[in-house]
Amino acid sequence: MKYWLGIEIGGTKQQIGIVGDDGSVIKKQSGKPALVRGAQDILDWMESEIPHLTDGYEISGAGIGFGGVLDSGKGTSVCSVQVPGWKDFPIRDRFSEMLLLPCTVVNDTVCGGYAELNVGSGRGKKIFAYTNIGTGCGGSLFVNGRTYNGTGVGGAYFGQIYVPDFVTGKSARMENVCSGTAVAKRLRKPGYIPGSSVLYGKRQDADFRMLCDAVREGDSFACTELDRWAKSYSYAVADILALLSPERISIGGGAANDADLLLPLIRKHTSRLEFLSSSGRYDIVPCETLDDAVFIGAALYARDGFGVIA
Numbered sequence: 311m312k313y314w315l316g317i318e319i320g321g322t323k324q325q326i327g328i329v330g331d332d333g334s335v336i337k338k339q340s341g342k343p344a345l346v347r348g349a350q351d352i353l354d355w356m357e358s359e360i361p362h363l364t365d366g367y368e369i370s371g372a373g374i375g376f377g378g379v380l381d382s383g384k385g386t387s388v389c390s391v392q393v394p395g396w397k398d399f400p401i402r403d404r405f406s407e408m409l410l411l412p413c414t415v416v417n418d419t420v421c422g423g424y425a426e427l428n429v430g431s432g433r434g435k436k437i438f439a440y441t442n443i444g445t446g447c448g449g450s451l452f453v454n455g456r457t458y459n460g461t462g463v464g465g466a467y468f469g470q471i472y473v474p475d476f477v478t479g480k481s482a483r484m485e486n487v488c489s490g491t492a493v494a495k496r497l498r499k500p501g502y503i504p505g506s507s508v509l510y511g512k513r514q515d516a517d518f519r520m521l522c523d524a525v526r527e528g529d530s531f532a533c534t535e536l537d538r539w540a541k542s543y544s545y546a547v548a549d550i551l552a553l554l555s556p557e558r559i560s561i562g563g564g565a566a567n568d569a570d571l572l573l574p575l576i577r578k579h580t581s582r583l584e585f586l587s588s589s590g591r592y593d594i595v596p597c598e599t600l601d602d603a604v605f606i607g608a609a610l611y612a613r614d615g616f617g618v619i620a
């Protein structure tokens with residue numbers, strides 16, 4: 311069996327893994343280095359951890375899933391919304407020099423979708439869409455096994471669809487309303503959580519996971535808040551359906567770990583917003599590769615090459 315190295319460069323979590331030809335995870339390592347210097351801290355962490363992970367394995371190539379906008383042809387980052395230091399950075403060349411391996415660089419959410427397409431919830435689907443809910447919100451689209459890459463700097467940026475902001479009553483980018491970062495910022499705003507909520511005493515550290523935990527406890531504020539979140543998110547899902555007509559939409563990222571709470575709400579609101587051409591012709595499911603999606607997909611792109619829709 312050949313082995314491939316998958317690398318996830320995220321806004322919070324960094325992850326590396328060895329993946330077999332069949333998409334199986336052989337070994338992995340993750341970390342959250344302090345990002346005092348931004349990109350350089352991530353590069354230092356990678357340079358320190360990768361040799362330990364790969365010791366004893368003959369690696370055939372490496373794939374990097376980057377959390378930002380990429381020029382795929384050049385292998386350079388245009389920018390990262392979350393971490394400074396990545397503007398016009400030659401990611402492919404830098405990692406090729408570091409690892410002495412051929413490297414492929416792809417957007418992180420596209421990598422997550424590619425993992426699902428090959429070994430997860432997208433297997434056998436001709437038109438498959440993937441979106442994640444984490445530090446940010448991204449998206450990817452696959453048609454007959456090939457990746458939609460727009461004009462060469464990515465496509466299907468679902469997190470940039472405008473949706474209703476249920477707090478301001480105005481429209482905003484979905485990522486700025488529904489991402490984990492946006493949820494935490496909202497919950498931590500002074501006066502936002504009522505004193506009757508179980509979250510009130512934890513408001514300085516409140517985040518998406520804590521909101522979901524409060525819903526499981528039956529907290530009234532949390533239940534209402536999550537339902538309003540799901541309605542805003544579902545506007546983006548309904549737009550994806552109207553524009554692209556995928557057979558399946560898979561939802562990943564950190565929030566996928568609470569899919570049992572989130573998906574029923576998203577399905578409920580999406581069914582009310584969907585265009586009639588979509589009715590009964592799609593499903594919305596949780597991703598199967600969960601927290602490993604990005605590095606698995608990156609490794610599989612290293613195996614297959616970055617095959618885009620011409």
